[in-house]
Structures are given as structure tokens and as C-alpha cells.
Amino acid sequence: MAERLVIGVLGGMGPLATVDLYRKIIETTPAARDQEHLHVIIDADPSVPDRTEALLYGGPDPTPWLIAGARRLAGAGASFIVVPCNTAHAFLPQVQAAVEVPFLNMIDETADRLAEMLPAGSTIGILATAGTVASGLYYRALAERGLRAIAPPGDEQTLVSAAIAAVKAGQVERATSELVLGPALGLVRSGAQAVVAACTELPLILRTGDLPVPLVDPTRVLAEAAVAVALGQRPLPATPSKGLAYRHAE
Amino acid sequence: MAERLVIGVLGGMGPLATVDLYRKIIETTPAARDQEHLHVIIDADPSVPDRTEALLYGGPDPTPWLIAGARRLAGAGASFIVVPCNTAHAFLPQVQAAVEVPFLNMIDETADRLAEMLPAGSTIGILATAGTVASGLYYRALAERGLRAIAPPGDEQTLVSAAIAAVKAGQVERATSELVLGPALGLVRSGAQAVVAACTELPLILRTGDLPVPLVDPTRVLAEAAVAVALGQRPLPATPSKGLAYRHAE
Incomplete structure (x- = not known):
């Protein structure tokens, strides 16, 4: 069996959506017993400020919370990260610029x-x-x-x-x-x-x-993509150029 | 609002049981929006060897896998750890002896x-x-x-x-x-x-x-206990004496 990658889930936005993604990852994985399933690490910190509030009404920027969560996942060994929140994707360029681990974009x-x-x-x-x-x-x-x-x-x-x-x-x-x-x-x-x-x-x-x-x-599409990447059936997404991303974030 | 504790879930045994526990934690938490939910970190490494095989048929000891997962959760910031697998509890004294973070015993x-x-x-x-x-x-x-x-x-x-x-x-x-x-x-x-x-x-x-x-x-009982501990409604479980636990494991 080829080396499998570890799926990091930056979740909690909301919590039930994270449950839904994890369940769909499990359903998508070809497995007849525990040991054939994938290693998944989930960081669900629901204190991330509301993404729509930040985009439309001047609420606090969730980026620092997202970076902190992504770093916890990287530190725990995630090979790549998925984010089961569409709105949070508006902040991903800045988050990706701050962590080495690549994101799979929903x-x-x-x-x-x-x-x-x-x-x-x-x-x-x-x-x-x-x-x-x-x-x-x-x-x-x-x-x-x-x-x-x-x-x-x-x-x-x-x-x-x-x-x-x-x-x-x-x-x-x-x-x-x-x-x-x-x-x-x-x-x-x-x-x-x-x-x-x-x-x-x-x-x-x-x-x-x-x-x-x-x-x-999109949750099911993301689950299927994450399982394919983790099983080595398709390549990891390319990480955007750090220099470019940092410039964009400043 | 009092400081809330971070729930660590040592999961993947099996994966659907981990989904079930997380869903029950969410259902048990009094919350009307994302930000009122609890911070949960899940490490679901289904490659942990089968617990019943180890106990009854001389299969590989899952303890090193459980210790590695508990250390990932501790490193990511879990305040205490729950394990949604009854059989894995047979190995918890040795795991608890190896990590500082306390376990809440299902x-x-x-x-x-x-x-x-x-x-x-x-x-x-x-x-x-x-x-x-x-x-x-x-x-x-x-x-x-x-x-x-x-x-x-x-x-x-x-x-x-x-x-x-x-x-x-x-x-x-x-x-x-x-x-x-x-x-x-x-x-x-x-x-x-x-x-x-x-x-x-x-x-x-x-x-x-x-x-x-x-x-x-027991999954629901554990979810309710974890939420009560995380919200500060009851104390963290006492960690057993390290010396005693080490002696027991040897």
C-alpha cells in the first residue's frame, strides 16, 4: 500500500458542517475495517469570528484564528488542509501565505x-x-x-x-x-x-x-477530492508562490 | 464567560464512532451560533491496531499508537482527552502514564x-x-x-x-x-x-x-461529561499518580 497522506480539517465553521465533511470523507473512503480508513486530524475552533460579518460589516478579521488553526494542524502532522466553510475561503490566500502545508480549495x-x-x-x-x-x-x-x-x-x-x-x-x-x-x-x-x-x-x-x-x-466534492489526494490517486494541490501571496496579504 | 477548556478526541476507532461522539458533543452544547460552541481537536488515526486482537489473540499492542495520538492532541492544545472506543480503555493506564493531559474515562x-x-x-x-x-x-x-x-x-x-x-x-x-x-x-x-x-x-x-x-x-454519557468539564461545570478528572501508573504498566 502506498504511503497515505494525513488530511487536516480546519473546521468548526460551523461544527455540524465539520461533522458532515468528516462523515463524507469516511463514506468516500474504500474501507471494510478501521485500519483501511484515512488518518484525519480536525481542529474545530468555533471562536473564529463570523466570516460574513468581517467581509460585509467591518467585523473582526478571522485570518489570525484561521492561521492559528492551520498551524495546529501542521504541527500535529497534517499533509494538507481542507476548510469546510465556503465563506472562509475568502481569507485563504492570507492563511496559505502563513503556513507551509498546502490547502485543497473547495x-x-x-x-x-x-x-x-x-x-x-x-x-x-x-x-x-x-x-x-x-x-x-x-x-x-x-x-x-x-x-x-x-x-x-x-x-x-x-x-x-x-x-x-x-x-x-x-x-x-x-x-x-x-x-x-x-x-x-x-x-x-x-x-x-x-x-x-x-x-x-x-x-x-x-x-x-x-x-x-x-x-x-461542495462538501461532498471536497470530501472526494481529499480522499483521492490522501490515497495518492491525484497530486497534492500546488502551493501558490509564497512571495506573491505575502505581497497580496500586505 | 469563563475560560473554556479544549476537548481532545483520540478517535478513529472506528471513524463513524468518532463522528457520532463529535455530533453528540455539538448537540449537548448550549449554543445558538458557531462562536458559542466548544473548541474540539480530533486525531483520528484508524491505523491503531485492533484492540480486541491485542487483548485476546496476541495482535500488536495499540499502546504506542494511542500515546502518539494523545501527544499530537496535547501538542495542539487539548486540555483533556476523551476516547470514543470502549475497548481502547483497557490500554489507557499506560497511555495516561505517558502524557500529562488528563483523560476523561468513558x-x-x-x-x-x-x-x-x-x-x-x-x-x-x-x-x-x-x-x-x-x-x-x-x-x-x-x-x-x-x-x-x-x-x-x-x-x-x-x-x-x-x-x-x-x-x-x-x-x-x-x-x-x-x-x-x-x-x-x-x-x-x-x-x-x-x-x-x-x-x-x-x-x-x-x-x-x-x-x-x-x-x-456511553458515547452520549461521555459527550455530556466532556461538555460539562469544558464549560467548567465540573472539575477536570484527577490524573492518576504517574508513579503508580508506570509501575502498573511495567
Whole structure:
């Protein structure tokens, strides 16, 4: 058996989304007994300041917390790091600049998956936090691959944000799903040929079959990519140039 | 808000049992948003050799793996450590002797809970791995509290062990539950006034209501104890005398 890599999970944003990623890593791993599973190290520090608050409303910058967590994972032996929080990806360039261990980027992996699924020029609906929408993370990643992103209008975004907050408060139930179904169907009516559950709380309340178009779950895409990298079936992601990243962060 | 402690989880034995514990820690924590949850660090190295093999069939001693994982958790900042694997508790005295960070013992917590629930002299049924049964872990902990433990006869133990192996292979389904229901009901017929799902795979396939007596889930008991300790609602467990533990291990 080839040397396996150790998966580091920078989690806690929110905690249930971290549970969901770890469960999907386990489900994706071909294993019939404990010893065939992968070594996973999780640092779930939920005190990381709210990512949307930082991006939109001048809240504290979560970057120092993310760097501290990534360093704990590196110190414990993680070979690479995944972050089950879409919004946190807005801060990853600065975090990557501060740690040697490479990150596997959930947004890029999801955009790659969509580009495999759909022809160039297709429209993709994005259900996410207001911070992820405003950051343009998915818009840019999809545009680079010839795809167009659309998000719900403001009043429907408010419903999506309310559903995400409800999951973070532990309300994984039908009433929460219903908050987000209207905005999701609105995206389909506006031409979305696929919808991305682009906040890690959303796959907990939305399932394939809830919509008349494919629902893409970035948590599952990330789990599959992490398992493939850990098993040596594909290479580790390239670490961006440190010099460039440091300049960008300053 | 008082300083909160960091929960270290020495996991991966098996991986789904670790997911179950983390989910129960989250459910037990009073929190309405991410930042109110607890800092949890998980080291899930499933390459730890099989605990029952080591106890019964001369397999490799898992102690060095457990010590390495505990040291990774201590290095990353865990204030105390929990181990979501009943059988691994047979090796904890040697592991505790090698690391400064205290362990919160799942067997002791469960025995305390049973002693609160039932009068002295009561009979408790133990569903566990053959290794946990043979180790006498529950027998001793319950006897110290005036309770009597019984386990299934050999042929029924084989069914329990098969169900545990099926969960470790990802078969969390009705057929697996049915493997263990016969032995569980046999314990009740033999006088058990409560049954302990004393392998962390078993709460995934057995639920309260499956049996005519209370089913105690040590994973949930451990989650509740860990949250109470992390929130400062009860003291950290006392670390056993290092000298004594070292002598015991030699």
C-alpha cells in the first residue's frame, strides 16, 4: 500500500458542517475495517469570528484564528488542509501565505466539477452566505471556467441567510429546508442549470431531488477530492508562490 | 464567560464512532451560533491496531499508537482527552502514564450514570466487543459501584461482534441492528435491568425503544461529561499518580 497522506480539517465553521465533511470523507473512503480508513486530524475552533460579518460589516478579521488553526494542524502532522466553510475561503490566500502545508480549495474543486458537468456558457445558481456572494468567490472561479453565476435577489438572500443561521443553531428540520426552497426554485426559474449549496450548512437541509436541476454539494466534492489526494490517486494541490501571496496579504 | 477548556478526541476507532461522539458533543452544547460552541481537536488515526486482537489473540499492542495520538492532541492544545472506543480503555493506564493531559474515562462515567439510575445489586447487560468483555473493564467499574454485569453467551457474543464489524465496514442498516437485537433481548431475559451499548459502534444501530429496559449509550454519557468539564461545570478528572501508573504498566 502506498504511503497515505494525513488530511487536516480546519473546521468548526460551523461544527455540524465539520461533522458532515468528516462523515463524507469516511463514506468516500474504500474501507471494510478501521485500519483501511484515512488518518484525519480536525481542529474545530468555533471562536473564529463570523466570516460574513468581517467581509460585509467591518467585523473582526478571522485570518489570525484561521492561521492559528492551520498551524495546529501542521504541527500535529497534517499533509494538507481542507476548510469546510465556503465563506472562509475568502481569507485563504492570507492563511496559505502563513503556513507551509498546502490547502485543497473547495471553491476550485466545485467549479471544476461544474465545468465537467455542464457546457461552457451554462448558468449556475449560488445559494450561499451574503459574505460568500459578496466576495465573488464563486463568480470568479466559474467565470474562469466559462460558466456564469447567479444569486438570489436581496429579499430571497435574506431567507437563505436565515436558513443558514438556523442550521448553525441546530435546527436541522423541515421548516429550515422550506426557508431555502423558494430562493432555490427562483434560481431555477431565472435559468440556473445547476444549483450549488455553497454554504456548508446547506447540504444538511437540501438534498438531490429537492430541485428539478442537479444540486451540487461542495462538501461532498471536497470530501472526494481529499480522499483521492490522501490515497495518492491525484497530486497534492500546488502551493501558490509564497512571495506573491505575502505581497497580496500586505 | 469563563475560560473554556479544549476537548481532545483520540478517535478513529472506528471513524463513524468518532463522528457520532463529535455530533453528540455539538448537540449537548448550549449554543445558538458557531462562536458559542466548544473548541474540539480530533486525531483520528484508524491505523491503531485492533484492540480486541491485542487483548485476546496476541495482535500488536495499540499502546504506542494511542500515546502518539494523545501527544499530537496535547501538542495542539487539548486540555483533556476523551476516547470514543470502549475497548481502547483497557490500554489507557499506560497511555495516561505517558502524557500529562488528563483523560476523561468513558467506562467510569457510564458506571457512575448507571449507579445513579439503578439501586445497588442491580444487574446490567453489557453488549461489547469480545475484547471489552474479556478485559473486565465494565465488570470491575460496575462492581466498585455495587452493580453486577452480565454479557451474552459465546454464540450470541459472536453475533454482537459481527454487528460491530459490519458498522466498521459502513453497514449502518436494519440488518445489522437485527444481528444484535437477539443477544440484547437475551440479556434482558437473563435479568438485565439496563443494557449498555458498550462498543461505540453499537449506538449507531441500537436506539432507546428497541429494548424493554433502558439502553445506556456511553458515547452520549461521555459527550455530556466532556461538555460539562469544558464549560467548567465540573472539575477536570484527577490524573492518576504517574508513579503508580508506570509501575502498573511495567
